[in-house]
Amino acid sequence: MQQWADISVQTPAHSPVAGLLTYRHVVTTENSPGLTEGTLVRVPLGSRELLGVVWAVQDHPPATLKEGSVRDIAGVLEALPPLSAAWRQLVQFAAHYYQRSIGEVAMAALPPQLRDLNATQLARRLKKQAAHTAPPAYAAGLPLSAQQTQALAEIAAQPGPFLIFGATGSGKTEVYLQAVQRRLEADPQAQALLMVPEINLTPQLEERIVARFGAEQVVSMHSGMTPAQRLQSWLAAHSGRARIVLGTRMAVFASLPHLQLIIVDEEHDPSYKQQEGARYSARDLAIYRGRLEGAKVILGSATPSLESWHHSRPAQEGGRYQRLLMPERVGRGQLPWVRRVDMNNQPRKTVLSAPLLTAIQARVERGEQCMLLLNRRGYAPVLHCADCGWKSECSHCSAFRVFHKLDRTLRCHHCGFTERVPRACPACGNADIAPLGRGTEQLEEHLAELLIHVRRPDGGPVHILRIDADSTQRKGALQSQLAQVHSGEVDVLVGTQMIAKGHDFRRITLVAAINPDNALFSSDFRAPERLFALLMQAGGRAGREASQSAQSEMWVQTFHPQHDVFAALKKHDYPAFAASQLVEREQAGLPPWSFQALLRADARSQDVAQAFLNAASHALQAQAAQDPDLDGLLAQVSLYPAVPMSIQRVANVERAQMLIESPSRMALQKVLAELHPTLHAQRALPAHKGLIRWLVDVDPLAI
Ligand code: ADP
Ligand code: ZN
Ligand code: ZN
Numbered sequence: 001m002q003q004w005a006d007i008s009v010q011t012p013a014h015s016p017v018a019g020l021l022t023y024r025h026v027v028t029t030e031n032s033p034g035l036t037e038g039t040l041v042r043v044p045l046g047s048r049e050l051l052g053v054v055w056a057v058q059d060h061p062p063a064t065l066k067e068g069s070v071r072d073i074a075g076v077l078e079a080l081p082p083l084s085a086a087w088r089q090l091v092q093f094a095a096h097y098y099q100r101s102i103g104e105v106a107m108a109a110l111p112p113q114l115r116d117l118n119a120t121q122l123a124r125r126l127k128k129q130a131a132h133t134a135p136p137a138y139a140a141g142l143p144l145s146a147q148q149t150q151a152l153a154e155i156a157a158q159p160g161p162f163l164i165f166g167a168t169g170s171g172k173t174e175v176y177l178q179a180v181q182r183r184l185e186a187d188p189q190a191q192a193l194l195m196v197p198e199i200n201l202t203p204q205l206e207e208r209i210v211a212r213f214g215a216e217q218v219v220s221m222h223s224g225m226t227p228a229q230r231l232q233s234w235l236a237a238h239s240g241r242a243r244i245v246l247g248t249r250m251a252v253f254a255s256l257p258h259l260q261l262i263i264v265d266e267e268h269d270p271s272y273k274q275q276e277g278a279r280y281s282a283r284d285l286a287i288y289r290g291r292l293e294g295a296k297v298i299l300g301s302a303t304p305s306l307e308s309w310h311h312s313r314p315a316q317e318g319g320r321y322q323r324l325l326m327p328e329r330v331g332r333g334q335l336p337w338v339r340r341v342d343m344n345n346q347p348r349k350t351v352l353s354a355p356l357l358t359a360i361q362a363r364v365e366r367g368e369q370c371m372l373l374l375n376r377r378g379y380a381p382v383l384h385c386a387d388c389g390w391k392s393e394c395s396h397c398s399a400f401r402v403f404h405k406l407d408r409t410l411r412c413h414h415c416g417f418t419e420r421v422p423r424a425c426p427a428c429g430n431a432d433i434a435p436l437g438r439g440t441e442q443l444e445e446h447l448a449e450l451l452i453h454v455r456r457p458d459g460g461p462v463h464i465l466r467i468d469a470d471s472t473q474r475k476g477a478l479q480s481q482l483a484q485v486h487s488g489e490v491d492v493l494v495g496t497q498m499i500a501k502g503h504d505f506r507r508i509t510l511v512a513a514i515n516p517d518n519a520l521f522s523s524d525f526r527a528p529e530r531l532f533a534l535l536m537q538a539g540g541r542a543g544r545e546a547s548q549s550a551q552s553e554m555w556v557q558t559f560h561p562q563h564d565v566f567a568a569l570k571k572h573d574y575p576a577f578a579a580s581q582l583v584e585r586e587q588a589g590l591p592p593w594s595f596q597a598l599l600r601a602d603a604r605s606q607d608v609a610q611a612f613l614n615a616a617s618h619a620l621q622a623q624a625a626q627d628p629d630l631d632g633l634l635a636q637v638s639l640y641p642a643v644p645m646s647i648q649r650v651a652n653v654e655r656a657q658m659l660i661e662s663p664s665r666m667a668l669q670k671v672l673a674e675l676h677p678t679l680h681a682q683r684a685l686p687a688h689k690g691l692i693r694w695l696v697d698v699d700p701l702a703i
Contacts (some may be wrong), residue, residue, distance in 0.1 A: 001026075001027040001034065002024060002025065002026055002027065002059070003024070003027060003035050003056050003058070003059055003374075004022055004023070004024055004025075004056045004057070004059075004060070004061050004062060004070070005022065005023055005024075005025055005035050005041075005055075005057045005058075005073070006020040006021070006022055006054075006055045006056040006057075007020060007021055007022070007023055007043055007053065007054055007055060008020050008052060008055050008072075008091075008101075008103040008106045009021055009043060009050045009051070009052040009053040009103045009107070010051075010103050010104060010115075010635075011045075011101060011103050011104070019101060019102065019103075020055050020056075020103070021043070021045070021052075021103060022065060022070055022071045023041075023070060023071055023072065023600060024061075024063060024070050024071070024072050024073070024542065025072065025073045025076075025179065026072065026537070027042075027681065030151050033638065034057075034059050035054050035073075035076065036054070036057065036082050037053040037054055037055065037056060037057060037082065037085065037088070038053065038054060038082030038083040038084060038088060038100070039053070039076060040052070040053055040054075040075070040076075040077040040080050040082075040083070040088070041053075041054060041074075041075065041076050041406065042055050042075040042076075042077070042118065042119075043071070043073050043074055043076065043653065044071050044072075044074055045061050047166050049074050050115070051107065051114060051115045052103075052148050053083060053106050053110075054082075054173050055088065072478070074121065075118060075119050075576060077117075077119050078119060078121055079119065079122055079123040079126050080122065080126075080238070081238070081257075083238075083255055084255070084257055084290075086259075086292050087253075087255050087294045087381070087552065088106075088646060089292055090253065090285065090288070090289050090292060091105050091106045091253070092111055092280060093285075093288060094253075094280050094285055094619045095278065095369075096125075097276045097280075097669070097698060098279055098280050098677065098696070098698050099672055099673075099696040099698060100277065100278040104277065104278060105253075105278050105280075108253075108277055108278065109250075109253030110234070111227070111230040111231040111233075111234040112227050112230065113227040113230065113231040114231060114234070114283050115149075115227060122619040125231065125235070126235065129232070129235055129236065129241070129245060131240070133455035133672065134198075138181055138184075138185070138212060138213055138214070139211060139212050139213075139265075141174065141177060141178045141181060141212070142171075142174055142497060144171075144174070144178070144363055145171060145328070145330060147166075147170070147325070147326045147327070147328060148171050148174060148175050148326070150324075151164060151166075151175050151324045151326060152175060152178055152179060152182070154322065154324055154608055154616060155175075155296065155298065155324070156182065157177050158322055159296070159300070160290070160296045160297050160298065160321070160322060160613055161287055161290060161296070161297040161299065161320070161321045161322070161323065162296070162297070162298045162322050162323075162324055162325050163267070163299045163300070163301075163308050163309070163311070163312040163321045163322070163324065164299070164300040164301075164324045164326060165301065165302075165304060165309075165312075165323055165324065165326070165574070166299060166300060166301075166302060166324075166326030166327070167302055167326065167327055167328065167335065167503075167540070167572075168302045168329075168335075168536070168537065168539070168540025168541075169329040169330060169540060170185070170302075170326040170327065170328060170329055170330065170335055171326065171330045171481055172265070172300045172326060172332075173205065173208070173265070175264045175326070176194060176265065176298065176300065176319070177208070177209065177265070179213055179261060179296075179298065180192045180194065180213075180244060180261060180263070181212070181213075183260050183261045183421075184213075184243055184244075187260065189240060189245070189258040190243070190258055190259070190260040190261070191237070191240065191242070191243050191245070191256045191258045191259050191260065192243065192244050192259075192260065192261040192262070192263070193244075193245045193246075193247070193251060193254060193259060193261070193262045193263070193265045193285075193286075193295075193518065194209070194241065194244060194245070194246050194250070194254060194263045194265070194552070195246075195247055195248065195249065195251055195252065195262070195263065195265065195272070195282060195286065195637065196247075196265045196266065196502075197248065197250065197265075197266050197269035197271040197280055197501065197502075198222075198244070198248060198271055199222045199246065199247070199248055200222070200224055200478060203482070204247075204503070204504055205502070206220065206246060209244065209246055211523050212289060213243070213244055214655065217242065217243045217244055218243075218244045218245075218246060219232075219233035219236045219237055219242040219244070219246070219319070220233060220245075220246050221233050221234070221237075221245055221246070221247030221248070221250060221254055221469075222247055222248040222250065222251075222252040223248065223250065224526075233245070233466060234254065234255065234333055237254050237255060237256055238254075238255040238256075238257070238259050247356060248271070249271065249272050249273075249274060249280075249282035250282075251282075252280075252282040252285045252286055252289065253285075259293050259295045259346055260291075260294075260295050260296065261295055261296050261297075262286045262290050262295050262296070262297045263297075263298045263299075263300070264282070264286050264297070264298070264299045264300070265284050265285050265300050265301075266300070266501070266502065267299035267300060267304060267305060267308055268299050268301045268303055268304050268305040268308070268533055269501070269575070270530070270701050271698075273701045278546070278697065279298070279695075279696075279697045281351065281699055283299065283305075283308075284699070286299075286634050287345070288629065296641045299321070300389050301509040302536055302537065302540060302574070303532060303533035303536045303537065303574055304574075304578075304593070305529070306401045306529055306582060306591075306592060307580055307592045308321065309578045309582075310582060310592045311385060311592075313642065314500070329544075331515060333544050333545060334543055334551065334552065335540075335543065335550075335552075335572050336511065336539050336542040336552040336553050336554040337545050337551050337552070337553050337554070337597045338539065338553075338554045338555075338556065338566075338569055338570040338572070339357060339553055339554070339555050339556070340556050340558060340561040340566055340570065341353045341356060341556065341557045341561075342558070342559075342561045343557050344559055344644075348642060350513070350514075351438060351443065351446055351558055351598040352446070352447070352450065352557075353569070354401045356512055356555050356557065357450060359510060359553065359555070359624075360372075360492065360510060360512075361454050362639035363509055363510045363523060364451070364454055364462055364491045364492065364551075365454060365455065365457065365486035366457065366550070367457040367458075367493070368487075368507060368510070368550070368663055369485070369488070369490065369505070369507045369508045369509065369510075370491070370492045370493070370508065370509070370510040370511070370512070371492075371493045371494075371495075371499060371505070371508050371509065371510070371511045371512070371538070371541055371542070372439070372443065372447070372492065372493070372494045372495075372512050372514055373494055373495065373496070373497070373499065373500055373512065373516075373538050374439065374440050374443050374494070374496065374514045374515060375468050375496050375497055375516070375518075375534075376402075376437075376438070376439040376496070377402070377413075377439050377440050377469055377496055378391070378402035378403060378404045378411070378413075378439040378440070378466040378470070379402075379403045379405035379406075379435060379438070379439055379441040379442045379445075380402070380403045380405075380435030380436060380437050380438055380439055380443055381400060381402055381403075381405055381436065381438075382402075382435070382436040382437060383399045383401075383403045383410065383421070383432050383433050383434070383435055383436070383438060384432075384433065384434055384435070384436045385427065385428060385429040385432075385433045385680055386430075386432070386434065387425065387428055387432075388425060388427050388428040388430065390426065390427040390428065390433070391436075392410050394412040394414065394415060394417055395417070396412070396415050396417055396649070396650070396652045397412055397414045397415050397417075397499070397647065397649055397650045397651065397652075398647055398648045398649040398650075399412060399413070399414050399647055401417070401419075401423065402439065403435050404441065404470070405441055406441060406470075408420060408421045409421060410422075414650045414651070415650055417520075417651075418434060428432065438515075439494060439697070440466055440468050440470075440495060441466070441470075443514065444464055444466045444494045444515065446568075446633070447464055447492060447494065448462075448464055451464070456491060460534075462491045462492060463489055463490050463491050463492075464490070464491065464492045464493075465481060465484060465485065465490040465492070465493050465494070466493075466494045466495060467481050467482075467493065467494075467495040467496075467498055467499050468495050468496040468498060469496070469498070472498070478498075482503065485503075485505060486505065486506070488507055497501075497534055497538075499538075499541075500534055500537045500541065500582070501537055503626075504544060505541050505544065506544055506545045506687050507545060508541050508542050508543075508544070508552075509541055509542055509550060509552040509553070510542060510552065510553050510555065511538050511541055511542045511552075511553070511554045511555070511652045512554070512555035512556075512557070513535055513538060513554075513556045514557055515554070515557060515559065516534075516535065516556060516557075516558060517558050517559055517560060518533060519531040520560060520563055520565065520610075523646065523703075524702055524703055525585070525588070525590050525703065526701065526702070526703075528564070528581065529567050529581060531565055531569045532565050532568065532569065532574075532577055535554070535556065535565070536569065536572070536574065536684055537571050538554070539554035539569070539572075541674060544553060553555045554569075556569065564577070564580060564634060565577070568580075576625075579616065584691035589661075589663070591699075593663070593665070594661050594662060594663050595645075595661070595662055595663070595668045595699065596659060596660065596661050596668075596699065596700060597659075597660045597661075597668060597672055597696055597697065597698045597699070597700070598657050598659060598660070598696070598697040598700040598703065599613055599616070599656070599658040599660060599675070599679075599695075599696055599697075600645070600655065600656070600657045600658075600694060600695050600696075600697065601613050601642070601655070601656050601657075601691060601693075601694045602653045602654070602655050602691075602692040602693050602694070603656075603688075603690050603691045604651070604653075604654065604692070605654055605690055606644055606648065606649075606654040606656060606686070608654075608687075608688055608689070608690045609642070609643075609654050609655060609656035609691070610642040610643075610644070610656045610692065611687060611688065612642075612656075612682055612683070612688045612691050613642035613656055613657070613658040613694075614641060614642050614658075614681050615685070615687070615688070616675060616678050616679050616682045617639045617641075617642075617658065619678045619681070619682065620634070620671070620674060620675055621634065621639075621677050622641070623674075623678070629679075630674060633667050633670050633671050633674075634671065636662050636667040637660060637661070637662040637664075637667050637668060637671045638659075638660070638661045638662065639658065639660050639671075640659040640660070640661070641658070642656045642658040643656065643657060643658075644656055644657075645657050652694060656683075659703065660672070668698075672696060672698070679694060
């Protein structure tokens with residue numbers, strides 16, 4: 001017997017063969033009963049052999065197939081159960097929605113090592129996997145607070161999806177764990193997926209889950225794992241042996257044959273959006289997957305994304321998610337008292353205002369911890385020559401190189417270009433070049449000078465620790481630095497947003513945002529939302545221990561103390577902030593009241609990048625003149641002219657973007673699909689010589 005199968009394989013992003021490829025399979029008595037949908041296979045493509053997934057099988061050749069043009073499947077990975085219909089549907093939906101090929105999404109969703117193994121090697125790997133063990137008794141959960149009990153009852157009784165809107169430290173994580181536990185106990189096969197923004201940032205959570213459910217029940221999935229570890233986790237989940245997958249955004253594609261519960265912790269976090277290849281939102285796909293597989297979905301945050309908040313408005317008003325409220329912190333831990341320092345009243349160039357410095361000093365002398373947030377790493381964002389005006393620009397990017405004093409380098413944070421700091425101004429020879437602005441390195445240095453005479457209760461000097469992308473490059477560095485904070489060794493923690501998220505620091509009583517104003521004037525309409533979330537999260541690190549005698553504090557140094565963001569922060573009033581933002585968004589026709597996609601082009605010159613995008617847009621409009629359906633669609637969709645990106649040049653590549661916007665998600669999707677062949681056609685034109693690549697970002701997070 002013979003079969004013809006449509007198979008998804010990895011093809012280059014802009015190749016003309018973007019879809020599924022057809023192969024033949026000869027079924028013999030040895031390999032019967034033949035292929036089914038979802039089977040993993042190896043197929044020849046050109047001179048290579050690639051991994052593929054069977055998408056459809058027929059027992060006669062497709063009519064369109066040219067005689068003799070079809071090749072045979074090279075091997076079938078029989079040892080693996082086929083991927084489920086739901087998994088394939090998820091991949092197909094994601095490919096379609098985010099405008100990529102099925103093969104690309106499917107292959108990115110599978111562990112990389114699977115691509116390199118033939119059937120024999122894979123069978124050997126599978127043998128090594130532990131045998132199925134009887135489910136152990138789980139460790140008991142904490143006795144629940146009233147609001148935790150209430151949330152769990154709603155989750156059990158309602159279909160969802162749910163949005164838990166819970167204060168930092170309100171015990172959301174405990175609700176997730178007990179919801180998982182109930183599912184796993186109710187059904188001996190059930191599997192749960194728990195997604196977090198970044199696992200490495202919160203090793204505590206992994207420990208907590210393993211302690212509760214046992215190491216053999218839980219696997220992790222994130223990009224920090226070795227290919228061998230990723231394969232092992234994937235196989236454990238695919239076989240049903242692992243009951244819980246704890247992972248970052250990539251885990252949304254994990255193969256989980258008995259998936260019943262999906263949890264997305266800190267659902268507002270931008271790291272759920274993939275920023276290359278298929279630019280998917282793992283949070284949005286989680287909602288889709290839950291509906292597809294009949295799994296309950298729980299999103300949780302203290303500062304939900306405005307999209308999720310909007311979806312969880314009352315059902316009478318059109319809300320589709322159920323909002324569960326957990327306003328109180330566990331125990332008696334109080335939310336911090338927010339204090340705004342008006343920097344207009346401080347001497348010029350003040351880094352730490354006098355009242356903040358006094359407060360830090362008092363906390364440290366009492367043995368309490370402080371956390372200082374500054375969202376800029378390095379010593380200073382720019383070096384500058386006052387004589388001739390030279391600045392430390394990157395020669396490859398339209399950006400400045402950052403001065404790192406510790407290793408005396410100028411480093412571009414966009415392309416990585418690094419040089420020793422020059423001894424004198426490269427333009428005029430002036431020996432007196434100076435840093436402009438400040439980063440975490442400088443703050444750490446400055447603080448050490450200011451606190452030099454301060455003593456801890458034990459008489460020792462103040463211990464300051466900096467945590468940012470530079471201090472944590474070495475493997476294990478972050479873990480050991482966090483451990484120093486938890487143990488109480490550290491008195492003052494200085495860092496970027498890395499320290500603001502998720503950590504359950506027990507002894508921090510003062511949190512300060514040193515210079516949060518930049519985000520207020522960003523051209524990105526999501527900047528206020530993001531700043532508010534960051535500050536609420538940062539403030540949420542303070543006062544988590546109820547036994548602390550003193551009221552905890554969150555300090556904000558700003559030149560705009562009356563700004564809405566800070567006024568809402570002072571009241572810890574996310575709902576009021578969200579309501580005012582949503583009104584503004586509605587008036588401006590922005591998401592969630594509209595849907596957006598960005599079309600981006602990279603080229604050798606800015607002219608070509610823009611011309612390519614504009615030409616595609618014009619071609620589409622010309623096509624609409626002949627096609628009433630398309631014309632009707634375009635009437636609902638705005639195609640804006642191409643503009644340079646905010647950082648126009650990176651690593652000598654010029655970047656342009658074009659915004660496409662519509663109140664109808666469907667219309668936007670259809671127009672994007674129509675645009676696809678148009679873009680391919682434009683690419684080949686001589687006028688667009690020098691074009692490097694183009695891509696589509698659907699529901700972009702940054703404009
Ligand atoms: P969130 O995820 O909302 O920030 P967590 O679930 O991490 O909150 O809870 C904050 C702290 O309170 C943790 O240290 C946790 O162990 C503790 N906690 C949570 N629920 C309870 C409870 N029911 N009883 C006692 N302590 C709890
Ligand atoms: Zn100079
Ligand atoms: Zn650069």
